[in-house]
Amino acid sequence: MSHRNARLTVHGRRILVARVLAGRPVAHVAAEMGISRPTAHKWVRRWKSEGDAGLVDRSSRPCRTPHRTPAAVEERVCDLRRxxxxxxARIGPILGLPASTVHRVLTRHRLNRLAWLDRPTGIVIRRYERERPGELIHIDVKKLGRIPDGGGHKILGRQAGRATRNNAGFDYVHSAVDDHSRLAYSEIHPDxxxxxxxxxxxxxxAFFAGLGITRIERVLTDNAWAYRKGLAWKQALADIGATGKLTRPYRPQTNGKVERFNRTLADEWAYQRPYTTNNERTAALADFLHTYNHHRSHTALGGHPPITRVNNPAGQYT
Structure with a gap:
């Protein structure tokens, strides 16, 4: 959900409109879906005037903010920072502003962390982000040791677990992350x-298309043989109409968004709790992905889950 207290997603609003168009009273439909009558009327009214586009969340930003720091002053703050x-604490006295105001200005312009700036030039280098969903998809594979039946060393202890792990083999977790929205998709394979x-x-x-990202323009991967030379891989790229891109050799930072997702995958799914079998861990992946995409707050998205960036591609809530 884009708004913290929203009761309906875009899909739920479509259901509401469909029920009303089928002849049901708006008050009855509103009660069934746990929303007020004015809210139900609002979504029906927007749908009638704008179609499906009217069911997408709008920004809560006010049309005007009379007390916001003037743009010229914000530019001076940013210039001193760069x-x-x-x-x-030092910019405030120079410009006659409270330090808290200066901090808000720097945060708004993503200059609040010196580590994000190139020291000689002052250019922001910490983060880059594509402008729309589907413009770039990051793909990577994470290798995980399989869990023997009865559990590994996390359950049996390190000495006992080492003996049970022999010849257990590995799982290969293939993951795809959309650069703009951070929407993620993963599968487990034996190779x-x-x-x-x-x-x-x-x-x-197909997964991304089902959530609204109907076109993938570019796919970024590391330099594994399958991505560099594989004919089937090139055919798959052609089938979805995407261009393949490779990272610089020995430079995993280029594919950093999926590399960071791999860490989250390990912390919050693979090693989140002791599993007694490999199948148990595999079965838990689907729930983790749903939580990650639809409910888990993402710091790079202003505390909102990735699905909000698909429903709201302009990113007003970040």
């Missing part, structure tokens, strides 16, 4: 061969 690398990678890309594209 050129002299000063903090809010990372060309055919496996190509089939995963096809299913990942």
């Amino acid at each position: 050129t002299r690398k000063l903090g809010p 990372e061969k060309v055919a496996t990678c190509a089939a995963f890309l096809t299913r990942a594209a």
